[in-house]
Amino acid sequence: MTGPLTLGTAGHVDHGKTSLVAALTGCDTDRLPEERARGLSIALGYAPLILPNGRQISVIDVPGHERFVRTMVAGATGIDAYLMVIAADDGVMPQTREHWTVLRALNIRRGVVAITKADIADPAAASAQARDLLGPDVSLIPCSARTGLGLANLTERLTTILTHTESRARHVGPVVLHIDRVFAVKGAGTVVTGTLWSGVLRRGDRLAVFPIDQRIRVRDLRVHETPVDQVPAGQRVAVNVTGVHREHIKPGDALVSTEAKIRPSWILDLQSSFKDDPSGRYVHLHHGTRSSLGRLASLGDGRWQFRGRDPLLARAGDRVVIRASSPPNTLGGALVLDPHAKRHRPNSRAATHRTARPDPGYSPPDLEPKAFGGGPASLHP
Numbered sequence: 001m002t003g004p005l006t007l008g009t010a011g012h013v014d015h016g017k018t019s020l021v022a023a024l025t026g027c028d029t030d031r032l033p034e035e036r037a038r039g040l041s042i043a044l045g046y047a048p049l050i051l052p053n054g055r056q057i058s059v060i061d062v063p064g065h066e067r068f069v070r071t072m073v074a075g076a077t078g079i080d081a082y083l084m085v086i087a088a089d090d091g092v093m094p095q096t097r098e099h100w101t102v103l104r105a106l107n108i109r110r111g112v113v114a115i116t117k118a119d120i121a122d123p124a125a126a127s128a129q130a131r132d133l134l135g136p137d138v139s140l141i142p143c144s145a146r147t148g149l150g151l152a153n154l155t156e157r158l159t160t161i162l163t164h165t166e167s168r169a170r171h172v173g174p175v176v177l178h179i180d181r182v183f184a185v186k187g188a189g190t191v192v193t194g195t196l197w198s199g200v201l202r203r204g205d206r207l208a209v210f211p212i213d214q215r216i217r218v219r220d221l222r223v224h225e226t227p228v229d230q231v232p233a234g235q236r237v238a239v240n241v242t243g244v245h246r247e248h249i250k251p252g253d254a255l256v257s258t259e260a261k262i263r264p265s266w267i268l269d270l271q272s273s274f275k276d277d278p279s280g281r282y283v284h285l286h287h288g289t290r291s292s293l294g295r296l297a298s299l300g301d302g303r304w305q306f307r308g309r310d311p312l313l314a315r316a317g318d319r320v321v322i323r324a325s326s327p328p329n330t331l332g333g334a335l336v337l338d339p340h341a342k343r344h345r346p347n348s349r350a351a352t353h354r355t356a357r358p359d360p361g362y363s364p365p366d367l368e369p370k371a372f373g374g375g376p377a378s379l380h381p
Contacts, residue, residue, distance in 0.1 A: 003167025004235035006058045006195050007049065007111075007158070008079030010072070010103060012093035013063070016116040016145055017085045018045065021061045023145040024155065025049045044075045044180055046193075046236060048224040051159045058195070058224070058236035059083075062099075069098060069328070073321050074180055074251075074289040076102055078195030080234065081165050082111030083158070084134065088142065089121035092129040098330050100133055105321045105333025110165050111139075112157050118142035119149055168198060168234035174260035175199035175207060176315070177239070178288030179253045184246045188220065192255060193238045194289065199257060201237060202230040209244055210254050211264040211311045216243035252290030254313045264311030266292075269341040270304045270320065272334035282325040287314050287336075293325065304334065305341060314339040 009017040022028050027047035045061035060079060062072040076082075082103050086096055103111075113130045115123040123142035130140055139157050143150030181193040205218040220240035221228050231237045239255065256262045268285070279298045284291050285306050294308030314320065318336045323329065 002055075003169035004058070004196075004232055005080045005162055005165055005167055006060060006078055006234065006236060007081050007083055007162070008060045008076050008108075009062055009083050009085060010076070010096075010099035011085035012087070012090070012095040012099075015085045015087040015090060015093075015096075017083075018061055019145040020083075020085055020114055020116055020143070021045070021047055021059055023148070023151055025059060044071060046224075049158075051162065052155055053159055053163070055159070055162070056224075057162060060195075060236075069095075069102075069323070069330070070284070070286065070291060072099060073102055073286040073291075073323075076106055076108065077286070077288055077319075077321075078178065078180075078197065078236075079108060080110070080167070081158075081162060082108055084111060084113045084130070085116055086113060086126050086130050087121075088115050088117045088123040088126045090117075091126040092133050097133065101330040101332070102321055105330065106319050107333070110161050112154065112161060113138055113140045114150075114154055115140060115142040117144060117146075119144035119147045167232075168196075169232035171198060171233065173198035173233070175201055175205070175255070175257040176260050176262065177201065177237070177255040178290070178313070179249070179255060180251050180289045182246065182249050182251060185240070188240050189242060190244060190246045190249065191238055191240050192249065192253075193236070194255070196231055196233050196235050196237055197288075198233045199260075200230055200232055201239065205257070207255055207257055209241075209249055210256060210262055210313050212244075212248060212253065214244045214248065216241040216255070252288070254288060256313075260315070262313050262315060263340065264313065265340045266294075266308050266311060267341045267343060268306045268308075268312065268314060268320075268336055269299070269338035270306060270334035271302055271337050272304060272322070272332060273302050274322075274332050276331070278322070278324070278331055283331065284323045284325060285312065286321040286323065287312050287318060296322070299344075303337070305343070307343070312339070 025047040047059045049059050060075045062075040115126050127140050141154045176197040177194045179192045179194045219242050222238040278296045292308035292310035297305045314336045322331045
């Protein structure tokens, strides 16, 4: 298969994700002074990776510390495959487990496990733990970013898996880009970055930024510093925009075309099954690069209604991650049935007439969002 793909790291803090990405790509994704001083990833990092077959993919390096799980989720929502990193001298740790829960919640099933630091510890025990967590058929590659051990095997295995991974570019849809970085460039103005979820983004396009509903024009496009005229879905991209000031746009906003029919919403109908009943609990719902605190109300038959405090920018068929507020942990994932729902009772006609179709590339005709008709919802069920 061809088309843009994005690979995302996952794994516990200090297991060597950033060092491994640097060894594979030649790029240090820790760009903040605080990250380099502490040796700890805080923000999302990005790099291009050239595979042995000549194909270029994008890599998102996520933080491993438990305080930055929200940042990890924001990065994971835009990936097509994972690179789980487990240190040979440490094995499976708490954030290994939570990151795997997030990947499952987003239905990201393809990937490779890199058993790092295999030059200083026997990888057998960590490999056995990885199989217990991810399944007996998971691809395991012992390696070392320091010595280069196993890196050729790792890139070959990534190439095989990504060759059989479908790109979002294969699905026709409107432009939807959830923004994860915003900055200003002298002489150019405002630049936003993100992974293009759907559509084809072109220089000169006139789009909207939500939730502020500000019209903008695409002045320039860059893919890993290279100027391009258009970008297909699935690609990491930097977009130079005019019509909006740097201070008025922020990570978590979305850049969309009008046919995307995305509007801010505080109430979402979802489909999911949770191990423990979260009814009435405060939870964080993560979608795209934004999140909202709210509560879940059961509608019966695996259907739930989320009533949030902050606006979300979802479409029917999108996947979301649900995390408990206190103590913080990932409860699971859900599929958006109605991104513009109204409050209704369990087993009502409104609660049961929709069915899930998990395709993030478009909204099926019978799942078109309903007219938006309200402001922030109560946090109470």
